[in-house]
């Protein structure tokens with residue numbers, strides 16, 4: 001049994017948190033909270049949320065309650081922002097109040113692994129991390145990585161041509177190898193051990209760190225005292241596994257980059273730039289090590305102080321979730337983002353519109369620190385792939401197209417579940433030799 005309602009029942013019997021959840025009251029009860037679904041005692045609205053795809057519940061709620069919704073997950077206040085307008089009004093225009101992270105954030109933090117930049121509270125350590133990212137990946141610094149990104153996009157083309165059935169692996173390798181190069185100046189090899197280690201760590205993060213696990217553990221911290229073998233305490237085993245893999249994920253690539261830097265052989269990378277600037281400053285050295293091992297993904301914000309928006313109270317400490325998925329499925333001409341509809345980016349007269357799909361990068365002072373690097377990686381890969389390949393439905397034995405319903409993984413980083421498809425060169429006579437020679441002409 002995983003950390004689910006069963007665990008919760010154990011927790012309810014075993015802890016004094018029942019009393020705690022009744023005694024916590026808002027300091028400013030005279031102002032209404034934003035509208036939202038009626039919570040149950042103790043559980044709050046936990047039972048109403050689609051746990052695999054919470055954004056679907058948030059969308060349904062927004063149709064009833066509007067763009068700003070109050071909900072309760074156990075003893076946590078959680079406010080969901082369902083429109084870009086409200087997200088900008090709070091997270092950007094009042095960013096000094098909304099740049100914190102919820103104090104619990106994720107189970108690993110409970111087990112002493114809270115080093116990652118997205119998990120840092122709004123304070124000096126986080127500022128050091130951001131400075132290091134900014135130095136390496138601000139717009140005018142990120143361009144230095146473009147030749148490397150193009151090289152990796154071309155490798156992706158060769159991998160897809162050679163072995164199209166494994167497209168998922170090639171896409172993962174492409175993004176991992178860009179990050180390893182830009183962050184550690186590490187050149188990945190086929191079946192690279194460091195990439196496999198990081199992939200394993202990311203899988204553990206996705207398994208161990210879901211917002212509802214975080215909320216349950218935060219509401220009932222005594223759960224962390226349960227032994228890992230206890231029925232329902234698999235979260236503890238996952239979190240302990242995570243602690244060990246995350247330690248490797250921080251130490252091993254950093255040691256590699258440090259050795260290279262010390263030998264004077266390092267090319268530009270986030271670590272080498274950081275060391276060149278801050279070596280000798282212990283707190284910055286730690287920040288370089290920790291921030292470089294940072295994963296990415298959408299993370300909740302938290303309100304530092306009580307605030308009032310549109311007549312509603314937003315209590316101090318409230319977790320603020322933006323429903324990026326809904327924003328995306330509503331803001332661009334009401335076209336669903338998962339449909340292939342390039343027209344959404346054109347004005348009626350056929351020019352490009354100004355939609356840069358910025359909500360994918362998050363908001364305000366906590367906006368994605370790697371967005372310029374990531375944007376260039378995604379762009380160069382997409383345009384390269386579309387130039388060389390057609391992406392078509394797979395065919396069955398009788399030659400008929402195989403239809404499929406797109407599905408998505410849940411967890412902190414959602415992506416499409418592998419689907420059958422055919423990736424074939426647009427030119428019938430393309431082979432590895434021709435593609436290699438085309439690539440060499442293009443670069």
Ligand code: HEM
Nearest residue numbers: 117118296297298299360361362363366367368369370374
């Ligand atoms: C397509 C790829 C990517 C997407 C869609 C993405 C998206 C995001 C989002 C939504 C956030 C949360 C922002 C918020 O809290 O409002 C975030 C945070 C972050 N991202 Fe990215 N990201 C991507 C790639 C990267 C890369 C390649 C790096 C590093 C090289 C990176 C570094 C970070 C960091 C450090 C944070 C935490 C910022 C903070 O808490 O201050 N991201 N990202």
